[in-house]
Amino acid sequence: xxxxxxxxxxxxxxxxxxxxxxxxxxxxxxxxxxxxxxxxxxxxxxxxxxxxxxxxxxxxxxxxxxxxxxxxxxxxxxxxxxxxxxxxxxxxxxxxxxxxxxxxxxxxxxxxxxxxxxxxxxxxxxxxxxxxxxxxxxxxxxxxxxxxxxxxxxxxxxxxxxxxxxxxxxxxxxxxxxxxxxxxxxxxxxxxxxxxxxxxxxxxxxxxxxxxxxxxxxxxxxxxxxxxxxxxxxxxxxxxxxxxxxxxxxxxxxxxxxxxxxxxxxxxxxxxxxxxxxxxxxxxxxxxxxxxxxxxxxxxxxxxxxxxxxxxxxxxxxxxxxxxxxxxxxxxxxxxxx
Amino acid sequence: xxxxxxxxxxxxxxxxxxxxxxxxxxxxxxxxxxxxxxxxxxxxxxxxxxxxxxxxxxxxxxxxxxxxxxxxxxxxxxxxxxxxxxxxxxxxxxxxxxxxxxxxxxxxxxxxxxxxxxxxxxxxxxxxxxxxxxxxxxxxxxxxxxxxxxxxxxxxxxx
Amino acid sequence: xxxxxxxxxxxxxxxxxxxxxxxxxxxxxxxxxxxxxxxxxxxxxxxxxxxxxxxxxxxxxxxxxxxxxxxxxxxxxxxxxxxxxxxxxxxxxxxxxxxxxxxxxxxxxxxxxxxxxxxxxxxxxxxxxxxxxxxxxxxxxxxxxxxxxxxxxxxxxxxxxxxxxxxxxxxxxxxxxxxxxxxxxxxxxxxxxxxxxxxxxxxxxxxxxxxxxxxxxxxxxxxxxxxxxxxxxxxxxxxxxxxxxxxxxxxxxxxxxxxxxxxxxxxxxxxxxxxxxxxxxxxxxxxxxxxxxxxxxxxxxxxxxxxxxxxxxxxxxxxxxxxxxxxxxxxxxxxxxxxxxxxxxxxxxxxxxxxxxxxxxxxxxxxxxxxxxxxxxxxxxxxxxxxxxxxx
Numbered sequence: 001x002x003x004x005x006x007x008x009x010x011x012x013x014x015x016x017x018x019x020x021x022x023x024x025x026x027x028x029x030x031x032x033x034x035x036x037x038x039x040x041x042x043x044x045x046x047x048x049x050x051x052x053x054x055x056x057x058x059x060x061x062x063x064x065x066x067x068x069x070x071x072x073x074x075x076x077x078x079x080x081x082x083x084x085x086x087x088x089x090x091x092x093x094x095x096x097x098x099x100x101x102x103x104x105x106x107x108x109x110x111x112x113x114x115x116x117x118x119x120x121x122x123x124x125x126x127x128x129x130x131x132x133x134x135x136x137x138x139x140x141x142x143x144x145x146x147x148x149x150x151x152x153x154x155x156x157x158x159x160x161x162x163x164x165x166x167x168x169x170x171x172x173x174x175x176x177x178x179x180x181x182x183x184x185x186x187x188x189x190x191x192x193x194x195x196x197x198x199x200x201x202x203x204x205x206x207x208x209x210x211x212x213x214x215x216x217x218x219x220x221x222x223x224x225x226x227x228x229x230x231x232x233x234x235x236x237x238x239x240x241x242x243x244x245x246x247x248x249x250x251x252x253x254x255x256x257x258x259x260x261x262x263x264x265x266x267x268x269x270x271x272x273x274x275x276x277x278x279x280x281x282x283x284x285x286x287x288x289x290x291x292x293x294x295x296x297x298x299x300x301x302x303x304x305x306x307x308x309x310x311x312x313x314x315x316x317x318x319x320x321x322x323x324x325x326x327x328x329x330x331x332x333x334x335x336x337x338x
Numbered sequence: 339x340x341x342x343x344x345x346x347x348x349x350x351x352x353x354x355x356x357x358x359x360x361x362x363x364x365x366x367x368x369x370x371x372x373x374x375x376x377x378x379x380x381x382x383x384x385x386x387x388x389x390x391x392x393x394x395x396x397x398x399x400x401x402x403x404x405x406x407x408x409x410x411x412x413x414x415x416x417x418x419x420x421x422x423x424x425x426x427x428x429x430x431x432x433x434x435x436x437x438x439x440x441x442x443x444x445x446x447x448x449x450x451x452x453x454x455x456x457x458x459x460x461x462x463x464x465x466x467x468x469x470x471x472x473x474x475x476x477x478x479x480x481x482x483x484x485x486x487x488x489x490x491x492x493x494x495x496x497x
Numbered sequence: 498x499x500x501x502x503x504x505x506x507x508x509x510x511x512x513x514x515x516x517x518x519x520x521x522x523x524x525x526x527x528x529x530x531x532x533x534x535x536x537x538x539x540x541x542x543x544x545x546x547x548x549x550x551x552x553x554x555x556x557x558x559x560x561x562x563x564x565x566x567x568x569x570x571x572x573x574x575x576x577x578x579x580x581x582x583x584x585x586x587x588x589x590x591x592x593x594x595x596x597x598x599x600x601x602x603x604x605x606x607x608x609x610x611x612x613x614x615x616x617x618x619x620x621x622x623x624x625x626x627x628x629x630x631x632x633x634x635x636x637x638x639x640x641x642x643x644x645x646x647x648x649x650x651x652x653x654x655x656x657x658x659x660x661x662x663x664x665x666x667x668x669x670x671x672x673x674x675x676x677x678x679x680x681x682x683x684x685x686x687x688x689x690x691x692x693x694x695x696x697x698x699x700x701x702x703x704x705x706x707x708x709x710x711x712x713x714x715x716x717x718x719x720x721x722x723x724x725x726x727x728x729x730x731x732x733x734x735x736x737x738x739x740x741x742x743x744x745x746x747x748x749x750x751x752x753x754x755x756x757x758x759x760x761x762x763x764x765x766x767x768x769x770x771x772x773x774x775x776x777x778x779x780x781x782x783x784x785x786x787x788x789x790x791x792x793x794x795x796x797x798x799x800x801x802x803x804x805x806x807x808x809x810x811x812x813x814x815x816x817x818x819x820x821x822x823x824x825x826x827x828x829x830x831x832x833x834x835x836x837x838x839x840x841x842x843x844x845x846x847x848x849x850x851x852x853x854x855x856x857x858x859x860x861x862x863x864x865x866x867x868x869x870x871x872x873x874x875x876x877x878x879x880x881x882x883x884x885x886x887x888x889x
Contacts, residue, residue: 009640019809032586038656044623044624047624048623048626048628049627049628049631050627052551153504154505157506157528160526183620220628220659224541226621227621227693230623230871267562267811302623302624303622303624303687304621304622304691304693305620305621305622305691305693305694306620306686306693306697306699306871307693307696307698308869308871308872309869309871310528310869311696341781347868357498361820361821361822362581362582362584362822364822364823366821388710389713390711390713391823391825391832391834392823392834392836392849392851394836394847394849396847397847398845408821408836408849409840410823410834410836410851412825414710414724414726417731417732419732419823421821422856440711441711441712441713442711442712442713442714442856442859445855445858445859446855446856446857451589452667453545466538467536467537467538468537468538468541468888469541470538477543477544477546477749478545480549482545482546486548486549495790
């Protein structure tokens with residue numbers, strides 16, 4: 001096995017390979033975000049006995065480009081009474097953490113470039129999961145800022161609701177995956193997929209089914225998706241925290257939502273479904289698993305009504321958190337005594 | 339059955355009952371406006387008319403008294419209807435509110451005030467309901483123009 | 498101790514879930530509603546005053562536009578009231594009565610479909626909205642075949658109907674009601690057993706039977722609070738006494754009960770329509786009252802008497818005796834009442850409409866004070882209001 005490429009053996013090749021990796025991942029994520037909007041509209045349309053986009057380009061495939069252009073050219077309105085700096089910063093504070101979380105997702109095994117081994121992962125932090133949870137926390141900050149800076153009661157209500165929801169469910173999500181670390185004994189994502197590398201039955205979804213279920217549900221609440229999409233409940237709060245936003249900033253909010261969906265799907269695949277393991281080449285396996293999860297999330301959106309705010313809080317603190325703790329205790333007992 | 343109720347009413351409030359009419363199987367009792375609350379309470383408790391279907395004002399421009407406030411009552415147990423009418427003069431266009439007897443009278447009385455100009459004494463919240471809050475005039479009165487206060491009459495045919 | 502400040506939120510006339518132009522000024526303490534004041538009148542068109550300046554026939558299209566989601570019910574109420582005023586209620590032919598019942602029940606299904614679609618959409622279940630509207634399209638196609646218009650049908654006339662049923666209409670109706678129970682089962686499958694739906698609707702927006710009668714609630718909302726009252730059974734009109742149907746009453750008083758009650762009412766409507774189709778016999782569709790009802794079209798084209806007859810009725814109208822009547826019918830939303838006063842002229846002297854949604858909306862502040870903001874939406878949805886009839 002040739003040596004691992006790093007700054008010490010060939011700095012120029014290292015930097016260019018790193019830039020290539022970042023560019024590749026960024027482009028792939030942006031493309032998936034754009035076409036996730038298309039897929040959502042098509043899939044939900046079909047489930048509702050209607051067609052979805054069909055006119056822009058063949059089968060409506062140019063719809064995301066049309067949407068992007070439209071939002072780009074719209075007038076950018078900043079309310080006079082808002083806090084301008086916070087107002088402009090807020091969408092960026094939501095989008096950036098969503099995108100940079102992808103930096104630690106392993107897309108495949110190792111490949112050989114120019115005589116050195118390069119891993120298909122932008123960087124393998126040895127505290128990968130902690131980094132991801134930290135970025136999720138920064139995302140909360142962005143939403144609260146958006147709600148407060150708009151100087152609008154509906155946005156404020158939306159921002160406050162969202163902050164409380166995300167904080168509660170982050171706790172439950174974080175606790176539910178601790179059991180995974182107990183089994184893999186490492187926080188680095190590469191280590192976790194290596195621990196599941198044996199066969200399909202080694203995937204943590206079979207040894208940790210409760211954690212899997214909890215993580216999927218609490219992540220849905222983290223990313224403000226139906227049935228937990230109260231902060232942007234269109235029928236109650238008009239548009240929640242993004243009521244006052246227009247043009248590109250509004251587009252950034254929605255890109256952030258889909259980017260979060262991708263990150264959550266990627267994370268679930270990595271933690272529970274063995275990441276790049278599977279019959280095809282590494283990245284394709286992971287992408288297939290990501291698409292499967294996104295389909296399920298879109299399906300849930302078409303089917304379920306919205307949970308009320310106090311019921312949401314009740315579930316987060318009194319149902320999911322105790323279940324996650326119970327899972328940790330049981331896993332701990334099994335690990336120590338068996 | 340309604341005739342029995344009317345007889346009871348006449349027995350209890352003989353001085354107030356002005357007229358009793360029956361048209362197309364419907365009984366209408368015209369009473370004096372001073373005792374309307376007591377009569378309504380009597381009809382609700384003694385005769386079982388626990389549901390006020392409708393409350394409205396009618397403008398008989400040219401007749402004296404000009405207005406009438408009409409109460410359409412219903413008895414849920416015996417499925418009977420009764421109508422009570424109260425004549426109101428233009429100079430003293432006010433009646434006591436019956437929202438203490440049936441809470442459902444609240445909004446219809448507001449509408450009567452808004453569109454007809456009949457005030458209701460002791461109403462909890464008498465303000466305009468259908469017209470804007472700063473509107474002047476009472477549109478459903480017969481002397482209020484159909485096209486509105488500051489427009490010419492519609493030149494085409496209306497009827 | 499600092500004084501708790503409440504936030505005033507305006508769910509303005511334009512809002513995705515107020516079902517029309519309703520303004521609700523809410524005072525919120527956090528997420529709890531401290532007080533709610535509805536403001537209406539944004540859709541006031543002066544229907545009652547307009548009716549005073551038109552003849553009885555010409556005032557009929559005004560009623561289509563009241564509860565625009567159930568236009569034939571409004572027409573029916575007005576037409577029955579005028580027929581009562583004229584005293585020709587027992588001269589209406591059998592065929593006209595049966596078709597009136599059939600179309601009223603189809604209208605009931607149509608109105609309840611819109612109610613379910615918008616109520617589910619407000620609570621977040623988007624898909625039910627589109628499924629309900631798909632069924633509603635079938636009903637609107639039938640309306641169009643029958644009267645020429647999808648929404649404001651203007652089909653009933655004083656004395657009977659305006660046109661006879663087109664060919665194949667009965668087959669269309671039969672096909673529709675054969676497929677309807679399966680569709681209602683689909684909606685139930687998506688919603689009734691769904692834990693999230695149950696949590697959003699059970700125990701929400703409750704009102705007891707005494708409060709409901711006192712505040713004037715009617716229709717499915719009242720029947721879900723345990724009061725057994727349906728004008729179709731208790732004060733029957735248009736031949737309803739000959740039909741066999743159940744009056745759906747439930748005891749729970751909350752949103753879930755009203756939801757189930759309206760779904761079951763849709764099933765009962767299908768039963769009634771089936772019985773109506775069996776009763777349908779060929780015959781005249783207009784009463785034989787020359788001063789009121791228009792003559793047959795071939796008489797108008799082929800004889801001078803028919804032409805004069807038509808001309809007189811259209812231009813002068815008919816003049817009922819001085820008097821007053823009140824007719825209440827069981828519209829999909831509650832008791833729709835028409836109080837018509839006649840002074841012997843060709844125009845109604847006073848037409849007062851008692852809209853069910855106007856009176857039902859009075860109950861809203863009682864139902865939501867002390868509850869959460871998300872329940873306000875469920876409460877507005879469950880009352881099933883339509884601003885066209887509230888504001889007239």
